[in-house]
Amino acid sequence: MTYDTSVVPGAADFAEAPARAAPKTSDIRIPALDGLRGLMTLFVIVSHYYGEVPSGIGVLCVGWTAVLVFFVLSGYLVGRLIVEKMHAGNFLRVFYLRRVCRTFPTYFTATLAILGLGWLLGDRWPDGAAPLPLWSYLVFLQNYFLIHVQSVGAHWLSPTWTLALEEQFYLVAPFLLMLTPRRAWLALMIGLSLVGLALRGHGVLHGDLAIAPVALLPTSADVLLAGMILAVLVKNDAIDWAKYQLHVRLTPILCMVLTFVLQKWDGSVVGPRFEIFGPFLMSIGAGAFILMLVKGAPEAPRFEGRVLRFFGNISYSVYLTHLAVLGLMHGLILGGLPDIGTPAQVAVTTAAFPVTVLLAWVMTKILEEPITEWGRRHRWA
Known part of the structure; x- marks a missing residue:
């Protein structure tokens, strides 16, 4: 979720440009993508506040969907940036400098503040302990320890494993394209996606990925690379939008139906079929939906409203702090963990x-x- 928004330098003057213009360069902002990010941010809050608690409402557990959409959107935006700017002489220096400026200050401020409050408040802030090594949060490796110890660590910092995963992705993504001939990009990324799917299947079936099957970079390759594949296809005008518009618009619905079938087949969202193939299907659906917004489909204006874009703009800070605020308020006011079982x-x-x-x-x-x-x-x- 730590992507560089849907804009790069020079785009300020285009902030209000309509999505229907189907921008073709990373210098133009696509408001609908900001709105999509805002909607997914609200999904995360609703899921964690009202769904994923002891007395929660099951149908509101939509946070996992939001996380996967964030991953695909991140892959698309970063992939688009790499494809268009990789030939700049100072590309790597500017790319990583901007990533650090975009993600590090807010991340470390929030993380250190949450860890510090957990230490100061002790039992007055239940579930604030960090069974994962504290240093793992500082070097973006908590996702690997999450799998190793089968624990999300300090609950109020649990969303940060997704940010760690994205930082690892940002580290290797430029080299994936820069060291590969352009004509081999799609073949390479599709191949790596299938390898990632196979690795996730192996981990799920052998019980190694019980907490979060896509928590590791290799096992989430199909999800993150779905966005990069989309970026390459869009850049190369490889999709005849006029011809395949209906197909693209139906793809998210089809993927949702297939994912629902997998869930019912397993009888749970933690069943092996769902955990292996669910992220794959959802990433395809998310990629198709992002393409719809990029191409200015009739659905795009619905995501351009000020409210959704506002939440898209503050999404990173919301994502980092929303669980901590919830836990802190319940701990200090009611002396317990978050729930919605009483008024x-x-x-x-x-x-x-x-x-x-x-x-x-x-x-x-x-x-x-x-x-x-x-x-x-x-x-x-």
Whole structure:
């Protein structure tokens, strides 16, 4: 979820450009992608606040879908940037500098603050302990320890494994394309996706990936590379939108139906068929939906509203802090873990939402945006 938004330097003047213009370069912002990110951010909050708690509402457990969409969207945006800028003489230096400016300040501020509060408050903030090595959070390796110890670690920092995974992806993604002949890009990425699918299948069937089957970079290759494959296809105008528009628009629905069938077949969202093939199907559906927004399909304007784009803009800070705010408020006010089983718990959970939004907005304005903008001053040459 730590992608560089759907804009790169020079795009400020295009912030309000309509998605129907079907932008073709990374210098033009696509508002609908911001809106999609905002909607997925709301999905995560609803899932963690009202779904994934002891008395939660099962149908609201949509956070996993949001995470997979984030991965595909991240792959698309980063892939598009790499494809268009990789020939710049200073590409690697500027690419990694901008990534650091975009992700590190907010991540380390939130992570260190949460770890510090957990230490200071102790039992007054239940489930704040960190059975994973603290240093793993500082070097973006907590996802590997998550699999090793079969624990999400400090619960209020549990979403950070996805950010660690994306940082690892950013580290290797440029070289994947730069060291491969252009004509072999698609074959390589499709091949690696199938390898990732096979590795995830092996891990699930042998019980090695019980916590999160896509927590490791190799086992999530098909999901992350789905976005990069889409970026290459769009850049090369390889998809005849006029001819295949209906097919593309039906693909997300078909993938949702097939995923639902897998879930029912397994009888659970943690069944082996779902855990192996579910992310694969969902990544294809997410890629098709992103293509719809990029090409300006009739659905695109629905994602261009100010509310969704607002949440898309503060999504990174929301993602980092929403669980901590929820846990802190329940711990200090009610002396327990988050739940919605009583009116008091529902009230505290509901109150945590505006607190999270306010905190995330402040962090975005005083920390994330200024440093990100400084990073964008370093131009491609």
